[in-house]
Amino acid sequence: xxxxxxxxxxxxxxxxxxxxxxxxxxxxxxxxxxxxxxxxxxxxxxxxxxxxxxxxxxxxxxxxxxxxxxxxxxxxxxxxxxxxxxxxxxxxxxxxxxxxxxxxxxxxxxxxxxxxxxxxxxxxxxxxxxxxxxxxxxxxxxxxxxxxxxxxxxxxxxxxxxxxxxxxxxxxxxxxxxxxxxxxxxxxxxxxxxxxxxxxxxxxxxxxxxxxxxxxxxxxxxxxxxxxxxxxxxxxxxxxxxxxxxxxxxxxxxxxxxxxxxxxxxxxxxxxxxxxxxxxxxxxxxxxxxxxxxxxxxxxxxxxxxxxxxxxxxxxxxxxxxxxxxxxxxxxxxxxxxxxxxxxxxxxxxxxxxxxxxxxxxxxxxxxxxxxxxxxxxxxxxxxxxxxxxxxxxxxxxxxxxxxxxxxxxxxxxxxxxxxxxxxxxxxxxxxxxxxxxxxxxxxxxxxxxxxxxxxxxxxxxxxxxxxxxxxxxxxxxxxxxxxxxxxxxxxxxxxxx
Amino acid sequence: xxxxxxxxxxxxxxxxxxxxxxxxxxxxxxxxxxxxxxxxxxxxxxxxxxxxxxxxxxxxxxxxxxxxxxxxxxxxxxxxxxxxxxxxxxxxxxxxxxxxxxxxxxxxxxxxxxxxxxxxxxxxxxxxxxxxxxxxxxxxxxxxxxxxxxxxxxxxxxxxxxxxxxxxxxxxxxxxxxxxxxxxxxxxxxxxxxxxxxxxxxxxxxxxxxxxxxxxxxxxxxxxxxxxxxxxxxxxxxxxxxxxxxxxxxxxxxxxxxxxxxxxxxxxxxxxxxxxxxxxxxxxxxxxxxxxxxxxxxxxxxxxxxxxxxxxxxxxxxxxxxxxxxxxxxxxxxxxxxxxxxxxxxxxxxxxxxxxxxxxxxxxxxxxxxxxxxxxxxxxxxxxxxxxxxxxxxxxxxxxxxxxxxxxxxxxxxxxxxxxxxxxxxxxxxxxxxxxxxxxxxxxxxxxxxx
Numbered sequence: 035x036x037x038x039x040x041x042x043x044x045x046x047x048x049x050x051x052x053x054x055x056x057x058x059x060x061x062x063x064x065x066x067x068x069x070x071x072x073x074x075x076x077x078x079x080x081x082x083x084x085x086x087x088x089x090x091x092x093x094x095x096x097x098x099x100x101x102x103x104x105x106x107x108x109x110x111x112x113x114x115x116x117x118x119x120x121x122x123x124x125x126x127x128x129x130x131x132x133x134x135x136x137x138x139x140x141x142x143x144x145x146x147x148x149x150x151x152x153x154x155x156x157x158x159x160x161x162x163x164x165x166x167x168x169x170x171x172x173x174x175x176x177x178x179x180x181x182x183x184x185x186x187x188x189x190x191x192x193x194x195x196x197x198x199x200x201x202x203x204x205x206x207x208x209x210x211x212x213x214x215x216x217x218x219x220x221x222x223x224x225x226x227x228x229x230x231x232x233x234x235x236x237x238x239x240x241x242x243x244x245x246x247x248x249x250x251x252x253x254x255x256x257x258x259x260x261x262x263x264x265x266x267x268x269x270x271x272x273x274x275x276x277x278x279x280x281x282x283x284x285x286x287x288x289x290x291x292x293x294x295x296x297x298x299x300x301x302x303x304x305x306x307x308x309x310x311x312x313x314x315x316x317x318x319x320x321x322x323x324x325x326x327x328x329x330x331x332x333x334x335x336x337x338x339x340x341x342x343x344x345x346x347x348x349x350x351x352x353x354x355x356x357x358x359x360x361x362x363x364x365x366x367x368x369x370x371x372x373x374x375x376x377x378x379x380x381x382x383x384x385x386x387x388x389x390x391x392x393x394x395x396x397x398x399x400x401x402x403x404x405x406x407x408x409x410x411x412x413x414x415x416x417x418x419x420x421x422x423x424x425x426x427x428x429x430x431x432x433x434x435x436x437x438x439x440x441x442x443x444x445x446x447x448x449x450x451x452x453x454x455x456x457x458x459x460x461x462x463x464x465x466x467x468x469x470x471x472x473x474x475x476x477x478x479x480x481x482x483x484x485x486x487x488x489x490x491x492x493x494x495x496x497x498x499x500x501x502x503x504x505x506x507x508x509x510x511x512x513x514x515x516x517x518x519x520x521x522x523x524x525x526x527x528x529x530x531x532x
Numbered sequence: 533x534x535x536x537x538x539x540x541x542x543x544x545x546x547x548x549x550x551x552x553x554x555x556x557x558x559x560x561x562x563x564x565x566x567x568x569x570x571x572x573x574x575x576x577x578x579x580x581x582x583x584x585x586x587x588x589x590x591x592x593x594x595x596x597x598x599x600x601x602x603x604x605x606x607x608x609x610x611x612x613x614x615x616x617x618x619x620x621x622x623x624x625x626x627x628x629x630x631x632x633x634x635x636x637x638x639x640x641x642x643x644x645x646x647x648x649x650x651x652x653x654x655x656x657x658x659x660x661x662x663x664x665x666x667x668x669x670x671x672x673x674x675x676x677x678x679x680x681x682x683x684x685x686x687x688x689x690x691x692x693x694x695x696x697x698x699x700x701x702x703x704x705x706x707x708x709x710x711x712x713x714x715x716x717x718x719x720x721x722x723x724x725x726x727x728x729x730x731x732x733x734x735x736x737x738x739x740x741x742x743x744x745x746x747x748x749x750x751x752x753x754x755x756x757x758x759x760x761x762x763x764x765x766x767x768x769x770x771x772x773x774x775x776x777x778x779x780x781x782x783x784x785x786x787x788x789x790x791x792x793x794x795x796x797x798x799x800x801x802x803x804x805x806x807x808x809x810x811x812x813x814x815x816x817x818x819x820x821x822x823x824x825x826x827x828x829x830x831x832x833x834x835x836x837x838x839x840x841x842x843x844x845x846x847x848x849x850x851x852x853x854x855x856x857x858x859x860x861x862x863x864x865x866x867x868x869x870x871x872x873x874x875x876x877x878x879x880x881x882x883x884x885x886x887x888x889x890x891x892x893x894x895x896x897x898x899x900x901x902x903x904x905x906x907x908x909x910x911x912x913x914x915x916x917x918x919x920x921x922x923x924x925x926x927x928x929x930x931x932x933x934x935x936x937x938x939x940x941x942x943x944x945x946x947x948x949x950x951x952x953x954x955x956x957x958x959x960x961x962x963x964x965x966x967x968x969x970x971x972x973x974x975x976x977x978x979x980x981x982x983x
Contacts, residue, residue, distance in 0.1 A: 108826060138826075234874040238788060244780035245789070248802045248848070251841050255812060258819035314575045321572025338579045343969065344586070345902025347936045348958050351943050355951055356589050393582045400579070424561055426568035447807065454809025456905035461943060481811050481905070488818060488909050506815040510808065517807045521800075 042145075042201045044100070051096050051212050058088030058216045062223040070225040079230035087229045088219035090236045096212040100204070107200045115193050119185055133186065140190040141197070255510065262494075262503035270497040275504060281467035281478075283487065283498045291501045293508060295467040299477035303388045303463060304452035306473065310392025312445055315399025322400070323407045324429055335404070342397035346457040353390040353462030354381060361386055365474055378474040382464035385473040391458050395448045402447065406440030406524075407433060439523050446520035450513040456481040480505050590958050597956025600737035600752060601697040602689040603663070603726060605640040609675060611683040620679050633668040633675075634660075637690065650725040654718055662719055664691035666746065666753040692732065694751045694949035696723055700734050703948065740956060744918045745938060751949035754942070756957050758920050762832050762912070762932035763901060765921075769836025769928070770843055770900050775893050777840075778847030779882075785848075786855040787877050806845035813842045814906030822910060830911040830931035838910060839900040846896040847889075854888025855881060887979030891972045898968040902961065904936040912937045935961050 041047075066084035070076040077084075112134065119133055223229070267275070270291060278292030318338065322331050358381025363371060366378035410433050418428040434441070464476025465486065487502040494500065554562070613632060615625055638660040645652060645659065652659070664670075667690045675682065695715040698704035700723075709715055726732035743755025781802075789795040817838035821827045827834050858881050866876035907913065912933055921927035933941065935957065942954040 105825070230872065234872060237874060238784075241780045241784035241788065244777045245784040245798055247777060247781065248798055248805055248844065251805060251816075251844070252801050254820055255808070255816045258816055258824075259812075262819065314578055317571045317575035318579055321569070321576055325569055325572055334576055334580070337583060338576070341579065341583055341586075343898070343965065345904065345936055345961065345965070347902070347904040347939050348586070348590070348962070350904075351939065351954055351958065352586060352589060354943060355593075355955075393586075396579050396582070424565045426565045427561070429568070450807060454811065456809070456811045456908075457940070460905075460908075461940075481809070484811055484815065485905070485908050488815070489911070489913070494823065503815065503819070506812055510812050513807065513809055514804060517804055518800075521803060 040198065040202055041205070042197065044104070047100065047205055047208060048097075050209065051093055051100075054212050054216055055089045055092040058092045058219055059085035061216075062088035062219050065220060066223040066225060066227070066229070069223070077225050078228050079233075083229040083233050084223045084227070086233045087227075087236075088216065088223070090233060091215035091219040092212050093215075094236065094240075095215055096208050099211055100208050103200075103204045103208070107197075107204065111193060111196045111200065114196065115189050118189050118192055133189075136186055137189045137193055140186060141193040144190065144194060256507075259503045259507040259510065262500050263507050266497055266500035266504045269500065275501070279469075281483070283501070285496065285498055289498055291497065293480070293505065295469050296478060296480045296483055296505070298469045299384070299463065299467070300453055300459075300479040300481070302384050302473070302477065303391065303459060303479060304449055306385065306388025307391035307395055307452045308445065308449060310389060311395035311399050311448060314392075315396045315448075316403055316441065318396070318400040319403035319407055320429060320434075323404050324425065324433070335401070338397045338400055340397075341393065342401070344394075346394065346455065349390050349394050350457040350461035353386050353458055357390055358382060358386040358462060361389075361474075377472075380464065380476060382462055382476045383474050384463065384477050387459050387462035388473070390462055391452055391455055394455075394458065395451060398451060399444055399448050402444035403437070403441050406437045406444065409440070410436045439526065443520040443524035446516050446523070450516035450520070453516070454481065454509060454513050456485065460485055480509050484509070590955055590962070593952065594955030594957075594959040596701050596703075596952045597740050597959075598737055599701070599734045600740070601692045601700045601732065601734050603692050603732040604687060604689050605637070605644050605731070606685050607636055607640040607671065607688050608685040609682045610636065614675060615679075615682050620682065622676070622679055625679055625682070626676060628672070630668040630672050633671045637663060637667050637671060640688075644731065645722075648729050648731070650722065650729065652718065652722050652725070654722060658719060659722065661715075662692055662696050662723065664693045664750060664752045666691055666750045670753075691752050694947065696732075697734075697752055698949060699723060700727075701952075703952070740953070741960065744920065745933065745941070746918075748945055748947065751945075751947050751953060754950070754953050756935065756938060756960055758918070759933040759935050759938035759957075760960070761920055761927060762835075762937075763934045765832035765924075765927040765932070766836040766839055766934060767897055767901060769833060770840050770897060771893070773837070773840045774843045774847055774896065778844050778893075778896075779851055779889060781844075782848050782851035782855060783877060783882070786852050787881070788873075802845050802848055806849065809905075810842060810903055811905040811909065813838050814909035816841065817906060818909045828929055828931065830933075831929050832912075832932050832934070833928040834910050835907055835912055835934060836928075838906045839903060842903065842906065843896040843900045846899060847893055850892025850895070851885070851889045854885040854892065857888065858884045884981075887975055891976050894968050894972040894975070898965050898972075901968070902936055902965060904940055907934055907937045908940070913941050935964075 063081050063085040066077060067074065067081055074081050115137060116134060119137075270289075275291055275293055277294070278290055279294065280290045281292055281295045282290040318334075322335055326334065361383065362378050362381055364373055365371065366376055368374070368376040414432050414436055415428055418432045419425075423431070459479045460482050463479055463482060465478050465482065466476050467478045467483075468475070470477070484502045484505050487499055487505075613636065614628055615621075617624060638656055641659045641663070642656045670691060671688060674686075674688065693714070695704050695709070695712065696719075699715075699720060704712075704715070706717060706720060709717070709720070723732060739753070740755045741760075742757040743753070744758040745755065746753040785795065785798065789798075817834060821834045821837055822829055827837075862880050862884065863876050866880045867873070871879065911931075921930050921932065939954050939957040939961065942950040942957065
């Protein structure tokens with residue numbers, strides 16, 4: 035029992051709660067049955083509802099408390115340990131965050147050593163720097179980045195102490211909560227107790243919780259990016275981000291971090307993609323919904339939609355290894371090329387990424403427009419035929435104008451897809467930020483820069499890393515705006531004919 | 533009555549031509565009709581052509597990865613090198629590193645050349661270079677697994693290096709190696725001789741499906757197996773979290789939610805989340821799960837959590853559609869015999885909607901399986917996933933890669949031999965996606981009900 039109360043692991047606690055809940059189920063049900071004299075018809079609810087009531091009152095508050103505790107404890111411990119580290123203990127060129135990660139690693143290393151039985155708990159608390167800690171820990175399989183300073187060791191000891199205290203507090207509190215729930219539910223279980231209503235209300239509350247997770251996700255997205263973006267703007271002038279002319283991150287500081295060249299690359303590639311996808315997708319949709327017989331439609335439509343189900347990494351590879359080299363063969367290599375010109379040097383270019391992204395968007399445009407064209411009432415077509423128009427005249431002058439708002443919505447949705455697409459541009463567009471009109475040059479986009487600034491070892495205190503969050507927020511706002519506009523247009527149009 | 537036209541009088545045709553002959557205007561209109569129809573056909577043809585090109589490229593470039601070139605040599609497992617004390621103690625045998633095995637493979641190669649009578653001017657070192665850099669490790673693993681064989685001579689199939697493999701697959705030719713310092717023409721002559729001898733051949737490469745990734749210098753040893761386990765672990769997390777939460781949210785929105793502004797906000801939110809770029813979910817995962825909660829970097833658990841958030845809107849949308857398709861009469865009948873609202877939903881509506889929910893979930897999972905961008909940000913690329921996890925907990929918490937991330941990793945490496953691996957990986961990924969979608973279609977066909 036003592037072990038369960040002091041452990042930092044969550045699993046034993048959760049198992050214990052589950053056991054209590056299961057026990058509660060049978061206890062409460064039995065008590066209710068006894069109170070009804072063994073005749074279930076005298077109960078207010080079915081016997082199992084008394085059991086479920088016990089399960090819910092044991093598990094839900096306890097698990098909720100556990101979840102909140104797991105979120106809050108690291109935060110409190112972290113902030114009080116950070117206060118302990120004196121400013122002069124932070125070496126030149128380092129930051130409190132880096133020191134903190136050392137502290138954490140050291141504390142976890144000591145915990146691991148205690149857990150493995152290499153030293154006793156008391157020995158771990160009495161360690162001093164003189165013991166040549168780094169080598170000593172390395173012998174026991176724990177790697178520490180730098181030599182341990184007295185401040186770090188002190189902070190790590192405090193960190194361990196607070197965490198141990200927190201774990202005991204958490205386990206005791208959660209278990210008491212579960213026991214209290216069990217007791218309460220047991221005492222309530224009486225023939226007259228409205229168990230079903232209680233259980234149903236609790237389930238409904240859980241359903242509402244699940245539904246609001248969507249809002250929580252959005253809030254999480256916005257907040258996580260907003261805080262880091264504010265951090266970024268306190269380190270880097272916002273005028274340079276929005277109105278500067280060049281993108282040249284430099285991890286020694288003094289970088290140019292302007293979104294404009296990236297925005298240009300993003301829009302240029304998206305425009306090429308839409309120039310490929312919109313005509314092909316639209317004509318395919320018109321043919322499938324107006325001309326094709328049921329057999330052609332039943333084969334061609336799913337085949338086209340396969341294109342939408344292929345993962346984007348496949349398109350990325352297709353761009354880098356197939357389309358790019360093919361374009362180089364046409365537009366590059368000087369005399370050896372097909373056109374005998376030397377306009378294109380590498381496989382990555384705006385055209386490469388744009389063409390491949392266009393292929394990816396064809397089914398997207400075609401199935402959305404197909405739905406919209408099908409929603410145009412037959413009476414409009416019949417009226418046009420009655421006046422003597424041919425089928426193509428009907429489509430061009432009656433069906434398309436009637437479907438136009440919906441089609442515009444579909445194109446906007448496709449544009450938002452194109453702007454947010456990552457893998458195709460990461461592999462196919464290149465990494466050079468520039469504003470140029472030549473589609474055969476490599477350019478870079480917002481999404482590729484987010485990937486490159488955030489992968490690898492990033493220091494979350496430098497503007498070169500934080501800029502990724504500002505880029506992400508811009509991307510989020512941009513695509514959100516397009517989506518809201520598109521959904522608004524599509525919805526308004528649907529109401530018109532319903 | 534006098535204004536009835538005389539039927540006998542010929543009607544003056546305004547264009548002065550017969551009905552049976554098309555005039556110029558009709559011809560133009562009919563031609564434009566034909567053109568318009570042609571545009572549609574061409575558009576569909578382009579789409580299908582692209583699909584064919586894509587599939588053809590994947591298959592023609594990727595199937596090579598499922599075959600690998602091996603050379604069969606008989607290796608004397610010398611006791612004095614591998615087990616000096618002769619007591620077959622596994623701990624002592626393990627102390628001999630791969631460097632201890634390298635001379636054995638070299639000697640075996642020399643013996644092979646001498647025995648088969650192939651004439652070559654190559655030095656033994658250059659001959660052994662035809663083998664993979666993984667060959668010694670391969671032999672060591674084999675010996676550690678079968679310590680009883682020490683002292684005997686075994687026939688062993690060694691991986692050849694990626695240039696030799698490329699030569700057999702047509703990727704490397706005598707012209708293309710002019711500037712290649714990893715292989716030369718004399719070595720290729722030896723390869724030709726060994727092929728003629730029958731000891732060097734291509735065969736099925738199971739290691740590609742089950743094995744682990746390998747470092748930059750050993751493309752011939754790289755496999756998808758460990759990344760596949762990473763993907764499975766992520767799918768497990770997505771299934772365990774996204775299905776119950778998604779179904780619960782849909783039940784609330786479809787069956788219980790009052791029509792008010794809060795419900796409206798939730799609905800708009802869900803349809804917007806479905807269209808948020810996937811990389812934004814990666815940023816969320818990095819900021820919340822890794823920087824704030826300090827979950828381990830590169831862990832499939834974190835990847836699963838991010839993909840859960842990404843898949844939820846898809847599952848909610850399809851679950852709501854299948855709940856909506858259950859007719860209200862079912863609910864009314866249940867309420868009529870005295871069920872509560874909650875009982876009517878959980879006992880009657882939900883079971884009837886289950887096939888539709890399952891179909892939507894499988895499609896959502898397939899989408900999550902192919903997603904790459906968010907995984908880049910939470911660190912599931914850039915390292916070599918070399919050991920398969922030993923337990924489920926380790927599978928969730930230990931750093932691993934995932935199938936699409938592994939493909940991306942290979943696509944970034946410099947050696948073209950990895951490109952073949954990347955295309956091969958795509959074939960494996962697509963096999964999974966196609967079978968998941970096929971299951972979804974079958975389920976829909978089998979259980980779909982028209983009310």
